[in-house]
Amino acid sequence: MKKIKITISSIFLFFFIFSGSVYAEKYEMRGAWITTVYNKDWPSKSSYGNVTKQKQEFINILDELKSLGINTVVVQVRTAGDALYKSNINPWSRVLTGTQGKDPGYDPLKFMIEETHKRGMEFHAWFNPYRVTTSGTNLQALDVKHPARQNPDWIIYNNGAMYYDPSNPDVKNHIVDTIKEVVKNYDVDAIHFDDYFYPEKYPLSSGEGKDGNEANARRNHVNEMVRSVYNAIKSINSSVEFGISPSGVWKNKSSDITGSDTRGNESYYSVYADTRTWIRNGWIDYVVPQIYWEIGNSAADYKTLVKWWNNEVDGTKTKLYIGQGIYKDIVRNEIYDQIKLNDQYENIKGSIYYTTSDILENQVVKDAMKLLYKPGWKYSDNRWYLLDEIGIKKTGWQKVNNVWYYLDSSGAMKTGWQKINNVWYYLDSSGAMKTGWQKINNVWYYLDSSGAMKTGWQKINNVWYYLDNSGAMKTGWQKINNMWYYLDSSGAMKTGWQNINNVWYYLDNSGAMKTGWQKINNVWYYLDSSGAMKTGWQKINNVWYYLDSSGAMKTGWQKINNVWYYLDSSGAMKTGWLKLDDKIYYLKLNGAMVTGKVYIDGKDYSFAANGELII
Secondary structure, eight states, rough: OOOOTTTTTTOOOOOOOOOOOSSSSSEEEEEEEEOOOOSSSOGGGTTTTHHHHHHHHHHHHHHHHHHHTEEEEEEEEEEOOOSSSSSSOOOHHHHHHSSSTTOOSSSHHHHHHHHHHHHOOOEEEEEEESOOSSSSSGGSSSSSTHHHHHHHGGGGEEEEEEOOOOOOOOOOOOOHHHHHHHHHOOSSSEEEEEOOOTTOOOOOOOOOOOHHHHHHHHHHHHHHHHHHHHHHHHOOTTEEEEEEEEESSOOOOOTTSSSSSSOOOOOHHTTTTOOHHHHHHHSEEEOOOOSSSOTTSSOHHHHHHHHHHHHHHTSOOEEEEEOTTSSSHHHHTTHHHHHHHHTTTTTEEEEEEHHHHHTOOOOOHHHHHHTTOOSSEEETTTTEEEEETTTBBEEEEEEEEEEEEEEOOOOBBEEEEEEEETTEEEOOOOOOOOEEEEEEEEEEEEEETTOOOOOOOETTTTEEEEEEOOOOOOOOEEETTEEEEETTTTBBOOOEEEEEEEEEEETTOOBBBBOOEETTTEEEEETTTTTTTEEEEEEEEEEEEEEOTOBBBOOEEEETEEEEEEETTOOOOOEEEEEETTTTEEETSSOOOOOEEEEEEEEEEEEEEEEEEEO
16 A cells, blocks of 8 residues: 555555345455545544544545445554554554554444444454554653553564564453454454554574564464464354455565566565465455556556466455556556456456555546446446345345346346245246246246236236146146136137037137037037037937937927927937827837828737827
8 A cells, every 4th residue: 555654665454254234245356445544535624523524524435436336445443553442452553643552532433333234335444463663663652541551561672663573472362352353342243454463574583584484473463363363253253254354465586486487576475475375264254455556557467467466366265356557647547448457357356456545535536436437337257247236235125117026146137937925926038027928938927016926817907828837828728727728829718609629619608628418598408428419419418309400409399300300498309109289199119200001019000100109
């Protein structure tokens, strides 16, 4: 980060956690470092002693950052072994009141977290673990309760400033306890360390080299602290993440063949930060290398470094965000191009900008962010995501331009058939939810106005249709609950008389196919077990009936093929002697009426031409 007057060389390490307070998953990190040391970003010195003003300043920052698409603030809550929160371990920070140890009259961290979460943004608590002063070596100038003043043996000195000694076991415990206090008492989303570890270029003992025993021991001391902090966080709340923001160059290729092809300051040697070990051992959830140079820089080319870091995290669980050095004019003017370059790398999951003031006070950066962070659809990893104004992935049902879409718990837009809360929906290749009749793979389905796939009997526009358990519209004969129904080629259920394949069937008002004797419009018809309407002579339950060509059952005298038959009121064909209106007739066993002289049961009888017995 920017080298601020006095003695700040680079800053920050960012750590991100996504706790239950944040409502959905980020598509990408869009972070801003809010620097409190020297009252750089917040709070202003003019707000000392004015709680209302300090709060309003922070609210204004949040609102403006959110309007630009920022979804995460990384707020410096420990600048010099102090605290911007109520602590039983460390004194109140002087940046709040102008006096170290003085109670500001409220709990800034609690307030900041609440306001950040109200806006759906994440809050990462940023700590400088070792720094005691930015300048000055007088312990008595510290607050009387400052751990450094109470434990002078914890202190090392370098370039006119004081630091906690990373090799001191009590210091390691102190740092772990400091972090545990915050994770236990505050709803932070992440713990974040910057790039300060050992004082930069802290001298080695005479005869010791940068890869010697003493240098390796220093790196081990830092590693032990990092590992212990990670374990402490996870033991309290596994959802709180831990991230670090080291300098942009781990090692140059000239020092290590696996290093970057650069000639920059190497954090591995200058501050004894072995970031590779942290990543490979899974001690950090994310890493934010401070790649604060421009594309094409002769010593540290931005493009070279983002590619190197992309490869460095590959295959690990550590997420990669890029620290963007917009405090530099040359970087600020190409920030749009830098972010577009980041987008080309699979493992780069976003950016954090240094500093907040350099965002809010520069129109070039604002304009770039407005272009880069537009809400709406975003395509990545062969999936579509719908992002809100700060890049949070939308999930569940979302209505966009009067069209409904469904996004799963990861935010990915779904297509095709989707079972949601035990209801099936169909989303076309564009993700749009379909309603009404839909032909899918040559099968018709019906989806109601809510998009739900219907099954069973459905009355649509006063027409009944049947959709099986898979939702498929049925046609033709269908046996449903032991009843036969006929649905035409459009799927419409038929009723009444239907001629199907030259056979007549009768379907009642419910659509059910009828069988057996059926009285329809005061006429009796007979439909066999297949539902087919019968015509002509039919023997039913050992009784003969005659049904004309229309299927109507006949009664009374009927001349059939020039032969007279008599069918009673039930339609049954009569045989033998028949008395009608005091007239006597005789019908053969086949039902045919006799005429003329006939020998019956051993006697001769005469019948007139009309079949009447002549007595």
